[in-house]
Amino acid sequence: MSRISVPTTARLPSSLRVNPSSSTVTKILGRLSRASLISVALDWLDEDNLSLATPYLRPDQEDEDDEDDGDFYPPASSAEELREEYLSLQTRKGSKREILDRIITGDWRHGVSLYQLAIADLQYLYDHPTSQKWSAYKIVPLKSPAEDENGEVEPLEVDRTSLCIPRFHPSLFLKSLQAQILPDIKAHYNLDRHKTLPLLILRIFVIDSPYNTPLSLTSTGNLDTGSKTILIAFPDGSPNIFISKPTSTGPTGASESKSIRALLVEGIPKALSLPRQRVTLQSTSLTTRNLEELLDRKGGTRGNAAGGGWSIYADEKVKESPLSTVLPTPPLSDAMEEEEEQGNGEKKRRARPTTEERIAKRAKLVAQARFGDTGKVDDGKGVERVDLVMEDVWKPTGANADDTDMMDVDEDEGETGGPNVRLTFHGSHVFAGIRQLVECGVIDGEEMPGWMTGEEGVTIGAVRNGRIRGHKGSGL
Amino acid sequence: MSSPPPTSPQPPTLDDEISALQSKINSLKSTLALQTSTLLTAPSTLTLLSSDPKLTSQSALHASHLQQTLYRTCATLTLFRVQDPDPNAVDAGSVLGLRIEVVSRAKFLRPYYVLLNRPWTSFPSLSPAQKKWLQVHRHTVPACIPLGGLAARYLPAPDKKGNNTKRRKQDLAKFARGLRREVVRYHARLGTVADLRKAAGLGRGGGGNESGLVDISPADAEVKHVSVEWEDGRTGRLVMGDDGEIVKLVVVGENGRDREAGRELLGGLGNAGMVRAEEVVKRLAGMNGGG
Numbered sequence: 227m228s229r230i231s232v233p234t235t236a237r238l239p240s241s242l243r244v245n246p247s248s249s250t251v252t253k254i255l256g257r258l259s260r261a262s263l264i265s266v267a268l269d270w271l272d273e274d275n276l277s278l279a280t281p282y283l284r285p286d287q288e289d290e291d292d293e294d295d296g297d298f299y300p301p302a303s304s305a306e307e308l309r310e311e312y313l314s315l316q317t318r319k320g321s322k323r324e325i326l327d328r329i330i331t332g333d334w335r336h337g338v339s340l341y342q343l344a345i346a347d348l349q350y351l352y353d354h355p356t357s358q359k360w361s362a363y364k365i366v367p368l369k370s371p372a373e374d375e376n377g378e379v380e381p382l383e384v385d386r387t388s389l390c391i392p393r394f395h396p397s398l399f400l401k402s403l404q405a406q407i408l409p410d411i412k413a414h415y416n417l418d419r420h421k422t423l424p425l426l427i428l429r430i431f432v433i434d435s436p437y438n439t440p441l442s443l444t445s446t447g448n449l450d451t452g453s454k455t456i457l458i459a460f461p462d463g464s465p466n467i468f469i470s471k472p473t474s475t476g477p478t479g480a481s482e483s484k485s486i487r488a489l490l491v492e493g494i495p496k497a498l499s500l501p502r503q504r505v506t507l508q509s510t511s512l513t514t515r516n517l518e519e520l521l522d523r524k525g526g527t528r529g530n531a532a533g534g535g536w537s538i539y540a541d542e543k544v545k546e547s548p549l550s551t552v553l554p555t556p557p558l559s560d561a562m563e564e565e566e567e568q569g570n571g572e573k574k575r576r577a578r579p580t581t582e583e584r585i586a587k588r589a590k591l592v593a594q595a596r597f598g599d600t601g602k603v604d605d606g607k608g609v610e611r612v613d614l615v616m617e618d619v620w621k622p623t624g625a626n627a628d629d630t631d632m633m634d635v636d637e638d639e640g641e642t643g644g645p646n647v648r649l650t651f652h653g654s655h656v657f658a659g660i661r662q663l664v665e666c667g668v669i670d671g672e673e674m675p676g677w678m679t680g681e682e683g684v685t686i687g688a689v690r691n692g693r694i695r696g697h698k699g700s701g702l
Numbered sequence: 703m704s705s706p707p708p709t710s711p712q713p714p715t716l717d718d719e720i721s722a723l724q725s726k727i728n729s730l731k732s733t734l735a736l737q738t739s740t741l742l743t744a745p746s747t748l749t750l751l752s753s754d755p756k757l758t759s760q761s762a763l764h765a766s767h768l769q770q771t772l773y774r775t776c777a778t779l780t781l782f783r784v785q786d787p788d789p790n791a792v793d794a795g796s797v798l799g800l801r802i803e804v805v806s807r808a809k810f811l812r813p814y815y816v817l818l819n820r821p822w823t824s825f826p827s828l829s830p831a832q833k834k835w836l837q838v839h840r841h842t843v844p845a846c847i848p849l850g851g852l853a854a855r856y857l858p859a860p861d862k863k864g865n866n867t868k869r870r871k872q873d874l875a876k877f878a879r880g881l882r883r884e885v886v887r888y889h890a891r892l893g894t895v896a897d898l899r900k901a902a903g904l905g906r907g908g909g910g911n912e913s914g915l916v917d918i919s920p921a922d923a924e925v926k927h928v929s930v931e932w933e934d935g936r937t938g939r940l941v942m943g944d945d946g947e948i949v950k951l952v953v954v955g956e957n958g959r960d961r962e963a964g965r966e967l968l969g970g971l972g973n974a975g976m977v978r979a980e981e982v983v984k985r986l987a988g989m990n991g992g993g
Contacts, residue, residue: 386854387855388848388851389848389852391924465923527844528812529842530844531843532815532842533840535787541812544812546812546813548772549810550771551740551743551764551767672789681840
């Protein structure tokens with residue numbers, strides 16, 4: 227450890243150790259379950275990671291007898307031994323506290339490296355996939371800067387006609403992002419592939435200190451008061467990025483957390499830009515906790531601009547080869563046919579369906595037509611909140627009463643005479659809820675406006691003339 | 703269970719039997735459908751059918767579908783009409799669909815669709831021609847294809863104020879051709895990377911190979927950049943052009959740039975920029991086959 231701390235612009239090294247008793251470490255590790263803690267510890271002890279997560283081992287020259295007295299967690303002599311130890315802990319029963327204590331006061335008593343913290347933090351994301359709130363941004367190319375007559379550089383514009391798809395190179399990106407970070411804060415970066423989803427996750431851990439020495443992490447308590455974590459996810463094969471809401475450890479205000487996000491949103495496009503090929507980030511009005519939904523709407527699949535009922539065009543499972551001469555069955559007739567067949571099979575004496583049955587069946591079919599294969603309760607692709615502002619001219623007909631049980635309707639008198647209406651939908655899967663209401667016949671599926679199917683893929687929007695404004699050409 | 707089981711009926715065998723019968727039913731059903739459509743569209747049956755109106759209408763249906771598939775197979779760009787289910791949709795919900803067929807590995811993939819509508823029909827200030835201009839409404843084209851750029855070039859929005867300072871025109875044919883070209887190129891690049899992997903003996907269970915390559919994978923969304931890795935830690939970047947030519951190839955080893963390895967990969971076929979990716983595939987395949 228160097229005795230003098232010199233301010234630097236370098237990033238925080240992954241091997242930098244943090245005092246295990248600091249509240250950041252206990253917070254990050256403490257929220258993991260027992261099983262996760264053990265798997266994280268085993269991950270640290272993996273051959274590839276060992277150099278960045280060295281445990282506290284017994285020095286060779288010391289005798290075992292000297293060591294044992296008073297030490298509750300006697301240090302192991304080798305990493306392999308420790309690995310065995312944790313593997314045996316995996317099979318045994320016990321409390322989470324035991325493992326946490328063992329890590330903090332035993333095997334990593336000399337410090338937990340930033341890399342270890344990053345791994346533990348990601349484990350939390352795998353355990354709780356909805357713990358982060360992500361916003362999707364689109365990476366769009368900018369026009370090359372042009373000078374006007376006075377020699378001044380005009381503000382950069384989005385190049386709509388560009389045919390180039392921005393590309394992303396992780397190490398180059400990190401290098402240029404470091405150049406964008408202000409010198410009075412320090413950041414630690416960790417790139418990792420998501421275990422199950424086609425995502426590359428970048429974890430940025432920021433502390434308020436101009437130094438990158440261990441001292442800056444231990445003595446002044448910078449870590450506990452002003453450290454923030456931001457996750458950025460890069461989906462494969464898609465020029466979009468997802469940025470999580472920063473989480474901070476200390477008593478930092480909401481404004482600070484907002485400003486660091488704003489800084490990042492400003493800095494990321496600069497880091498993504500290449501010479502003669504600048505890019506910027508555009509908000510896509512899609513914010514959700516569900517990464518799968520984000521990947522479905524903004525990933526490298528076909529469904530990006532074909533939501534709701536249009537998803538039948540994006541379904542890759544449907545075989546539609548032009549070489550097949552068999553007459554295709556229209557999408558909705560399959561279900562009908564099957565039901566009819568079942569009816570025949572059961573017994574022919576079944577009476578004609580009653581009016582209610584027919585209405586219920588019709589409602590199901592309408593729901594299928596409007597939502598396609600989306601909006602199913604168990605598809606795991608739900609948004610938890612949708613905010614809409616109604617900008618339509620108010621026509622007091624009184625014919626359609628809103629279902630106030632599931633929406634909050636804030637009505638204020640607007641200046642234009644009509645009330646300002648804002649709709650907020652809450653729930654674990656908003657559009658699945660609407661689909662269920664259509665299926666039960668509460669909402670008339672045929673008269674339902676298109677924005678209620680979620681086909682626009684936005685969670686914040688303004689509705690005018692019955693359509694979400696500014697999204698007439700979705701995906702463009 | 704109504705059917706009496708003959709000898710030692712174990713539940714799994716019965717289930718197997720049921721599933722086998724189910725699959726048999728399905729295959730017979732599909733055969734029946736195939737035979738029906740073949741029979742109904744055969745010229746010799748058409749002359750026999752002329753008396754029965756029900757059968758003639760069926761036959762006409764099949765014939766039109768046959769014609770559609772013929773166009774889809776040969777023209778690969780076809781149009782169709784869709785009705786937008788949204789009651790508030792522009793232009794009373796009429797949507798024009800564009801279907802792009804893609805062939806990959808000797809198979810037709812699910813076509814890509816672009817659905818276009820006419821959002822400007824109700825703008826009074828526009829000229830009648832401009833009211834009919836199209837806009838991309840929905841599409842299933844993957845994000846790595848510059849659909850937005852093509853749409854901005856060939857399907858620009860009309861000037862709503864009505865002053866035609868710039869003589870802008872929409873050209874659906876150019877848009878469709880341009881988009882199809884991009885889609886086909888993308889799939890060709892994907893196929894080339896797969897071929898490269900195969901030729902280098904990578905992929906499923908592929909172990910030893912003569913070339914010393916350990917990984918070939920696309921490095922960007924468009925699959926224009928391909929990263930190449932060798933056993934000894936050298937890494938390379940290969941840039942593929944629009945027509946499958948190798949535009950650039952850089953190999954970096956321990957001591958900086960390794961031009962020798964780059965030349966070796968191209969195998970004396972010439973400099974980067976003149977070699978086509980398929981030639982590298984052939985050379986790698988020949989090397990592994992010989993060894």
